[in-house]
Amino acid sequence: MDGERLASGSSELAVGESPRGGAPIPGGSGSCSLLQADVLDLDEDEDDLEVFSKDASLMDMNSFSPMMPTSPLSMINQVKFEDEPDLKDLFITVDAPESHVTTIETFITYRIITKVNAEGPFPLPEKFIVKGMVERFNDDFIETRRKALHKFLNRIADHPTLTFNEDFKVFLTAQASELSSYKKQGPGLLSRMGQTVRAVASSMRGVRNRPDEFTEMNNFIETFSQKINLIDKISQRIYKEERDYLDEMKEYGPIHTVWSASEEDLVDTLKGIANCIEQCCKATEKRMSGLSEVLLPVVHEYVLYSEMLMGVMKRRDQIQTELDSKVEALTYKKADADLLTEEIGKLEDKVECANNALKADWERWKQNMQNDLKSAFTDTAEENIRYYEQCLATWESFLTSQTDLPLEEDSEDKI
Amino acid sequence: MEQTPPDPERPLQPAPLEPLGGPGAVLEAAVGEETQGTREDSSGVETMTGNNFWLKKIEISVSEAEKRTGRNAMNMQETYTAYLIETRSVGHADGQSVLTDSLWRRYSEFELLRNYLLVYYPHIVVPPLPEKRAEFVWHKLSADNMDPDFVERRRIGLENFLLRVASHPVLCRDKIFYLFLTQEGNWKETVNETGFQLKADSRLKALNATFRVKNPDKRFTELKHYSDELQSVISHLLRVRARVADRLYGVYKVHGNYGRVFSEWSAIEKEMGDGLQSAGHHMDVYASSIDDILEDEEHYADQLKEYLFYAEALRAVCRKHELMQYDLETAAQDLASKKQQCEELATGTVRTFSLKGMTTKLFGQEAPEQREARVKVLEEQIGEGEQQLKSKNLESREFVKNAWADIERFKEQKNRDLKEALISYAVMQISMCKKHFGGRSRQVSVSLKPVWSVWEFKFGPMLRSALARCNPGK
Numbered sequence: 001m002d003g004e005r006l007a008s009g010s011s012e013l014a015v016g017e018s019p020r021g022g023a024p025i026p027g028g029s030g031s032c033s034l035l036q037a038d039v040l041d042l043d044e045d046e047d048d049l050e051v052f053s054k055d056a057s058l059m060d061m062n063s064f065s066p067m068m069p070t071s072p073l074s075m076i077n078q079v080k081f082e083d084e085p086d087l088k089d090l091f092i093t094v095d096a097p098e099s100h101v102t103t104i105e106t107f108i109t110y111r112i113i114t115k116v117n118a119e120g121p122f123p124l125p126e127k128f129i130v131k132g133m134v135e136r137f138n139d140d141f142i143e144t145r146r147k148a149l150h151k152f153l154n155r156i157a158d159h160p161t162l163t164f165n166e167d168f169k170v171f172l173t174a175q176a177s178e179l180s181s182y183k184k185q186g187p188g189l190l191s192r193m194g195q196t197v198r199a200v201a202s203s204m205r206g207v208r209n210r211p212d213e214f215t216e217m218n219n220f221i222e223t224f225s226q227k228i229n230l231i232d233k234i235s236q237r238i239y240k241e242e243r244d245y246l247d248e249m250k251e252y253g254p255i256h257t258v259w260s261a262s263e264e265d266l267v268d269t270l271k272g273i274a275n276c277i278e279q280c281c282k283a284t285e286k287r288m289s290g291l292s293e294v295l296l297p298v299v300h301e302y303v304l305y306s307e308m309l310m311g312v313m314k315r316r317d318q319i320q321t322e323l324d325s326k327v328e329a330l331t332y333k334k335a336d337a338d339l340l341t342e343e344i345g346k347l348e349d350k351v352e353c354a355n356n357a358l359k360a361d362w363e364r365w366k367q368n369m370q371n372d373l374k375s376a377f378t379d380t381a382e383e384n385i386r387y388y389e390q391c392l393a394t395w396e397s398f399l400t401s402q403t404d405l406p407l408e409e410d411s412e413d414k415i
Numbered sequence: 416m417e418q419t420p421p422d423p424e425r426p427l428q429p430a431p432l433e434p435l436g437g438p439g440a441v442l443e444a445a446v447g448e449e450t451q452g453t454r455e456d457s458s459g460v461e462t463m464t465g466n467n468f469w470l471k472k473i474e475i476s477v478s479e480a481e482k483r484t485g486r487n488a489m490n491m492q493e494t495y496t497a498y499l500i501e502t503r504s505v506g507h508a509d510g511q512s513v514l515t516d517s518l519w520r521r522y523s524e525f526e527l528l529r530n531y532l533l534v535y536y537p538h539i540v541v542p543p544l545p546e547k548r549a550e551f552v553w554h555k556l557s558a559d560n561m562d563p564d565f566v567e568r569r570r571i572g573l574e575n576f577l578l579r580v581a582s583h584p585v586l587c588r589d590k591i592f593y594l595f596l597t598q599e600g601n602w603k604e605t606v607n608e609t610g611f612q613l614k615a616d617s618r619l620k621a622l623n624a625t626f627r628v629k630n631p632d633k634r635f636t637e638l639k640h641y642s643d644e645l646q647s648v649i650s651h652l653l654r655v656r657a658r659v660a661d662r663l664y665g666v667y668k669v670h671g672n673y674g675r676v677f678s679e680w681s682a683i684e685k686e687m688g689d690g691l692q693s694a695g696h697h698m699d700v701y702a703s704s705i706d707d708i709l710e711d712e713e714h715y716a717d718q719l720k721e722y723l724f725y726a727e728a729l730r731a732v733c734r735k736h737e738l739m740q741y742d743l744e745t746a747a748q749d750l751a752s753k754k755q756q757c758e759e760l761a762t763g764t765v766r767t768f769s770l771k772g773m774t775t776k777l778f779g780q781e782a783p784e785q786r787e788a789r790v791k792v793l794e795e796q797i798g799e800g801e802q803q804l805k806s807k808n809l810e811s812r813e814f815v816k817n818a819w820a821d822i823e824r825f826k827e828q829k830n831r832d833l834k835e836a837l838i839s840y841a842v843m844q845i846s847m848c849k850k851h852f853g854g855r856s857r858q859v860s861v862s863l864k865p866v867w868s869v870w871e872f873k874f875g876p877m878l879r880s881a882l883a884r885c886n887p888g889k
Binding site: 219220227230231237241242244249251252255256258259263266269280384389392396398402 | 641644645649652655656659662665669670672673680683686830833837840841845
């Protein structure tokens with residue numbers, strides 16, 4: 001890759017602290033992360049396409065790196081609960097898409113402007129690599145992606161808990177070199193997300209006082225996450241199979257035309273069939289592009305979203321555990337009672353904050369999820385209907401031309 | 416032997432042939448004169464008088480297939496499939512059919528029958544047998560000869576073969592064919608006794624003729640080219656169609672995975688639960704619909720395959736013509752050279768090289784008596800040769816005439832059949848599209864949840880009105 005990668009132009013801010021521990025980070029520090037958008041394959045050796053990950057030492061109990069081979073917007077959820085809850089004024093804009101073509105791949109970069117209360121904007125063009133499925137970077141696609149990114153980042157920014165995410169800050173502000181080293185601090189964790197989550201979750205089962213509603217949420221998001229991941233895989237597989245089918249059909253149609261050259265009495269019939277097949281190919285192409293522009297991106301977004309949410313919940317549980325253990329410590333050790341009490345006080349605030357935020361978010365998120373997925377599936381269904389309608393029309397008109405018989409009437413109850 | 420002389424002039428009642436019908440498909444081969452007795456007495460065959468063997472209309476069907484084990488020629492155990500052939504005679508009065516014959520045959524016996532027909536009717540485009548081994552398979556189809564689906568398709572193909580033969584104006588009158596349908600035991604010996612294998616033209620001879628023939632009838636040359644093209648294009652078509660089937664199968668089956676996932680997902684959703692369940696169910700139905708669709712298409716492929724194999728039958732006729740023509744040319748050439756020799760001997764001029772001439776030059780002239788003797792021999796030979804040439808010429812012309820008549824018949828049959836097959840392909844596509852529209856009205860009541868009601872009508876034209884009716888809740 002060439003040096004177009006990241007423009008300089010941001011002031012360098014050190015990543016203030018070691019990722020462990022809870023020391024405060026002054027608002028506005030950060031670094032950039034590379035977003036991966038490798039939809040179909042994961043090639044770990046390619047720098048650009050590595051999924052962002054960290055090593056075990058840096059990992060907290062509640063963080064995990066989803067090494068899904070398909071995660072364009074993946075992020076590590078290492079949520080550090082900071083003592084500065086007022087870092088809410090984080091404004092992010094995603095704009096200035098640029099397309100870069102190299103011999104290896106084609107990718108698009110977007111500029112991400114972050115405004116924080118403490119510092120000025122850091123306009124850093126960021127690279128967003130899209131590979132695989134989408135072969136044409138048409139304007140609609142680029143715009144869709146831009147909006148999606150914008151939406152995504154703002155969602156994080158809005159989220160009361162997630163804004164404190166260390167990696168988020170890293171993402172927004174780091175230089176490429178910083179980023180690579182940040183990335184390389186952790187080996188890729190190739191476990192499926194489900195496994196990681198379960199492993200993490202099981203360590204969290206010890207949370208004694210987790211309120212029921214959060215347990216419910218947790219269960220929901222675990223199952224949902226599993227399912228949406230499967231749906232993601234299935235949808236992509238369908239796309240692939242349809243493409244293969246299209247390729248074969250493209251060879252199939254013209255054979256009939258070739259044949260018509262040696263059959264004087266069957267010319268019309270054969271050419272007619274060749275034509276019908278061609279029309280059906282076009283309809284298939286349309287259907288496929290609907291899939292890739294609507295369903296696949298949405299499903300994928302929710303894959304990532306659910307990952308994030310799981311992280312959030314883990315984090316909440318962790319805070320709770322911290323609180324509980326400190327309370328316990330207080331009960332058993334009379335020493336440092338004052339310090340403990342103070343800490344407990346703070347933790348209690350944190351827990352309450354987190355709980356409220358989560359509760360407020362939850363319904364909203366669920367509603368969004370239902371609406372988004374519903375409309376994506378609806379659109380896909382519409383596309384499918386159009387496809388079959390088109391094919392039917394093509395073949396029926398061929399049939400009428402070949403025979404002079406009227407077609408049978410459709411009965412609604414006929415399957 | 417019993418080669419019934421070709422009689423293309425004979426009017427025959429039209430036998431509407433339904434190639435590749437389902438089990439029990441019938442053909443009515445109308446035959447004219449009566450013969451004595453019915454089949455019970457197989458010896459009645461020997462007292463055959465006319466060219467027709469059946470009392471009235473007949474129906475032929477290959478109704479069953481059965482696995483058998485037995486010992487083959489090398490006394491080794493083998494497993495094979497036997498097919499039950501039933502012949503029925505249809506009464507004029509009531510249209511009822513009576514089973515007149517029923518026997519079991521295996522594939523190799525069909526092959527024997529066909530090879531016999533090829534030898535004795537070289538001017539006829541002999542209907543082909545279904546393939547010996549499964550070809551053009553795609554992954555779901557088995558290439559195993561014992562596979563039940565393959566056996567079933569072969570059963571239909573064999574029935575089709577018999578119907579084709581029985582409806583052919585010339586072939587239907589063949590005695591060996593009649594015996595094939597009526598005499599189970601000893602049939603193989605009877606066929607072999609005809610000595611047809613010895614009469615078969617050697618492949619080598621045929622190849623030789625193909626290369627060296629000088630003046631074949633142009634129509635046969637064109638026919639040969641046509642049959643090559645036909646074979647090539649149909650093979651290609653069948654190959655790609657198999658790949659298309661494979662891919663389509665993949666698309667449908669992957670959708671089936673949605674079914675399971677939706678169903679599991681529905682367990683955690685309150686409002687969406689029912690809708691998801693229903694959606695999942697529809698995915699399952701969709702995924703399983705491909706099996707029937709592709710089975711029908713296999714049927715279509717078999718129809719094309721028949722004509723793929725017919726191409727070879729056409730080439731066989733062309734080869735026979737080339738052989739006869741070459742034979743004729745050689746005989747004519749022989750005759751011409753003999754005549755020339757004779758002339759030279761008579762007039763004493765030596766224009767052509769001959770061993771005799773050479774030795775004469777070297778060793779002196781022969782005596783006039785010797786020369787006269789030779790001239791006489793030559794003249795005799797020339798006379799014979801002229802007779803032979805005449806008859807060969809006649810034979811050849813007869814062959815060309817009869818062959819071409821059958822080829823014209825074949826062409827019409829081919830155009831009809833192929834057009835029908837192609838149209839049936841279109842019909843299949845239409846029914847597949849309609850399948851996915853189908854009235855899902857009964858599903859309306861299942862889930863009225865606005866969010867997922869769309870899935871009930873995933874492929875239904877009612878989708879749009881459903882979307883309008885239900886709250887599009889976005």
